[in-house]
Amino acid sequence: MKRTIIWLLLICLSAGAMAVNTKESYNMKRALEAAQSGESETAIRFLSKELDENPTNGYAHMWVAILCTRNNSVEWAFQYAQSAIKYLPKKEYEGRSDMNILLSEIYLDSKDTARAITYLEQAQKELPKAEHPYRVLVRLNSKRGDKAKALHYAEMALKNQPKSIDAQLLLTDALEENGQYEEALKHCNQALEMAEPQSKDKSRVFAKRALLLIDMKQPSEALADLMRSTRIDIWDVSEDIVEQLHDTIPDEVLDTVLAAHEKEPEQLYWKIYLYDLYRYRKEYTKAAQMGFAILPQHNGSHIVHHIASLLEYHIGDPELAERMLVKQLGVDSTSASTYVRLEELYAETGRYREAFEMADKALSFNPKDGEKASAYQLRGRIYQIQHNYPKAIDDFLAGMIADPRDYEFWFRIGRLYGEMNDTVKQEQAFEQGRMAFAAAGKELTAEAYVAMGDSAKAYEAAQKMIEKEDSEEQHYNAACVYAQIGAPKEALFHLRKAFENGFRNFYHVAWDMDLDSLREMQEFKDMVNEFKQLTEQEKQALRATLDLELNY
Numbered sequence: 075m076k077r078t079i080i081w082l083l084l085i086c087l088s089a090g091a092m093a094v095n096t097k098e099s100y101n102m103k104r105a106l107e108a109a110q111s112g113e114s115e116t117a118i119r120f121l122s123k124e125l126d127e128n129p130t131n132g133y134a135h136m137w138v139a140i141l142c143t144r145n146n147s148v149e150w151a152f153q154y155a156q157s158a159i160k161y162l163p164k165k166e167y168e169g170r171s172d173m174n175i176l177l178s179e180i181y182l183d184s185k186d187t188a189r190a191i192t193y194l195e196q197a198q199k200e201l202p203k204a205e206h207p208y209r210v211l212v213r214l215n216s217k218r219g220d221k222a223k224a225l226h227y228a229e230m231a232l233k234n235q236p237k238s239i240d241a242q243l244l245l246t247d248a249l250e251e252n253g254q255y256e257e258a259l260k261h262c263n264q265a266l267e268m269a270e271p272q273s274k275d276k277s278r279v280f281a282k283r284a285l286l287l288i289d290m291k292q293p294s295e296a297l298a299d300l301m302r303s304t305r306i307d308i309w310d311v312s313e314d315i316v317e318q319l320h321d322t323i324p325d326e327v328l329d330t331v332l333a334a335h336e337k338e339p340e341q342l343y344w345k346i347y348l349y350d351l352y353r354y355r356k357e358y359t360k361a362a363q364m365g366f367a368i369l370p371q372h373n374g375s376h377i378v379h380h381i382a383s384l385l386e387y388h389i390g391d392p393e394l395a396e397r398m399l400v401k402q403l404g405v406d407s408t409s410a411s412t413y414v415r416l417e418e419l420y421a422e423t424g425r426y427r428e429a430f431e432m433a434d435k436a437l438s439f440n441p442k443d444g445e446k447a448s449a450y451q452l453r454g455r456i457y458q459i460q461h462n463y464p465k466a467i468d469d470f471l472a473g474m475i476a477d478p479r480d481y482e483f484w485f486r487i488g489r490l491y492g493e494m495n496d497t498v499k500q501e502q503a504f505e506q507g508r509m510a511f512a513a514a515g516k517e518l519t520a521e522a523y524v525a526m527g528d529s530a531k532a533y534e535a536a537q538k539m540i541e542k543e544d545s546e547e548q549h550y551n552a553a554c555v556y557a558q559i560g561a562p563k564e565a566l567f568h569l570r571k572a573f574e575n576g577f578r579n580f581y582h583v584a585w586d587m588d589l590d591s592l593r594e595m596q597e598f599k600d601m602v603n604e605f606k607q608l609t610e611q612e613k614q615a616l617r618a619t620l621d622l623e624l625n626y
Contacts, residue, residue, distance in 0.1 A: 099124060105137060114141045132162030136169055139176060152180055171201035178210070185513055187214055198227075203234045205241065212248055221252050232261075239265045239275050243282055255290045262286055277306035284315050293322040297330060308343040316347060320354045327351065342371045356576045358388040359616045366620055375409050378402045382415065389616060390578035390609035392419055410441030414448050422581045426456050447477035459587060463490045481510040485525035520555040529559040540568070546575035554588035565589075566597055573605045580606055 105120035118141050124134045139154035155173045162169050174197035181190035191214055198207040208231035215224035228241075228248035235241040242265035249258035262283045269275040280303035287296035297319055303311050319327045328351055335344035345368045352361035365381035379402075382395040399416050403409065417432035429452065436449040454469030470487050474480070484507030491500035504526055511518050520539060523532035536555040539548050550572040556565035569583075569592075580602060583589060592598040 102134065109137065109141060114145055117141055130161045132158050135161055136173060139173065143176060148180055152177065167200045171197040171204055174200060175207060187218060190214065205231065209244060212244055216251050224248050225252055239268050246282060250286055250289060258286055272306055274307050274310055277303045277310040281311045281315060288318050293319055294326065297327060304343050308346065313350065316350055317354060320351060358384060358576060359612055362389055362616055363619055375402055375406060375412055379411065379415055386419065387579045388576050389613055390580060391613045392423055392581055395419060408439045410436045410439040410445045414445050417449060417452050421452050421456055422585045429456060443477045447473040447480065450476060458490065463494050466490055481507055482519055482521050484510060485522040489525045524555055524558045532559050533561065546572045546577040549575060550577055554586065557589050557591045562592060562595065565592055570601055578609050
């Protein structure tokens with residue numbers, strides 16, 4: 075919802091300015107000045123004064139709704155948005171449309187898709203040529219399985235904006251969803267003709283056509299479009315395209331990109347593709363080598379974190395990963411995400427004091443919600459290992475407040491209350507978790523069933539998890555589930571599968587309490603030692619090819 079609200083704020087600046095010019099109101103002027111400076115509380119104070127003097131000022135209601143949403147005061151935002159719709163002039167179509175979109179976003183956040191669609195439809199009626207309501211209406215109706223209605227809104231969008239590339243692509247998506255591939259390709263080609271040569275739009279349309287051609291079982295033609303798109307702007311290319319093409323024609327994709335890289339060795343985008351392709355092929359040493367080749371040209375924190383994770387999880391070299399992350403802090407000492415990554419690495423390697431220091435650093439730099447949640451949750455896990463359950467619960471709850479979408483933590487909290495023999499709070503936490511999963515329309519996970527002591531359902535959920543995604547991560551998660559419910563044979567089987575598929579984070583294996591029931595088993599010890607020996611060879615081979623001073 076936050077992205078939409080930021081977009082609304084930018085749009086409403088012009089509407090708010092118009093209100094000032096019309097009303098010549100001191101309070102409105104001061105409120106808008108404060109809002110533009112990011113002083114929300116001051117802005118709301120002046121808007122409240124304006125509404126005391128003029129309770130039917132729809133523009134003031136609109137601004138209060140926007141600012142309340144920005145401050146996460148959803149109930150107030152809802153009320154003021156409705157009042158804004160009531161009091162805004164009938165011809166203030168843009169503002170009324172914005173308020174309907176805001177209300178739709180509130181209902182989307184509460185998973186009430188039907189009411190969200192109602193407000194979006196009203197927004198579309200207020201401002202028929204606006205693109206955003208159509209795009210969301212197409213997506214929501216498609217998600218609900220009403221493909222015909224999704225197609226209807228996509229057709230309306232193009233009818234109202236016949237020269238819009240976005241409208242052409244919106245209809246392309248809706249037609250593709252309905253299995254009308256030839257018609258979808260026609261509109262995609264029309265978008266291609268409309269796009270300026272060598273523009274980002276051109277790149278975007280090539281990428282869209284590549285995905286469409288994959289669905290049409292024409293992977294070689296899709297690969298050609300991918301290469302065309304890349305030469306214009308790699309950042310418009312979805313990683314999903316590369317992954318799908320690799321799954322379909324792996325050798326052709328690798329050969330094509332290798333040839334392009336050989337012809338243009340300095341081009342960053344061929345290196346990025348090769349890095350991803352080697353990861354898909356589980357050739358992690360080559361992926362790491364290519365990652366280090368990327369760094370001199372593109373050393374942002376995202377790519378550093380990506381390569382550090384590869385070194386830690388697939389190469390088994392946390393020392394080199396740590397050196398990369400510490401060096402990145404020399405580039406940006408205020409990066410909360412880098413401190414969180416180091417917190418995780420230190421936690422897994424048993425360096426708890428340093429992990430706590432990294433958590434404090436991360437939280438001091440105003441991290442994003444997900445980063446804040448990770449910092450708290452990692453620290454909570456350390457407290458759990460140390461049997462400091464009250465502090466663990468406090469941190470898990472703080473993580474839930476920062477990012478409430480990780481519903482499994484309610485069950486982790488419930489288990490801790492169980493360790494404290496507080497069965498009342500334990501059941502309250504479990505009930506919160508069950509309600510959160512139900513509100514999101516999701517089934518309970520294997521970990522949730524483990525926490526509640528339902529081994530049969532945990533076993534079944536773990537099987538479904540592997541059937542849905544046959545990856546090293548899910549095999550490892552399944553091993554943890556089976557180890558906790560007393561199924562050591564299955565746990566060892568899936569742990570081996572995780573190792574065979576490229577999981578090499580032995581420090582995490584040693585740290586993870588979920589595997590405690592396996593630790594004294596000789597088969598477990600032999601398996602870990604077997605893969606550690608293989609990993610040591612791979613790690614030394616990689617280090618021999620790298621500049622260990624990390625001069626990127």
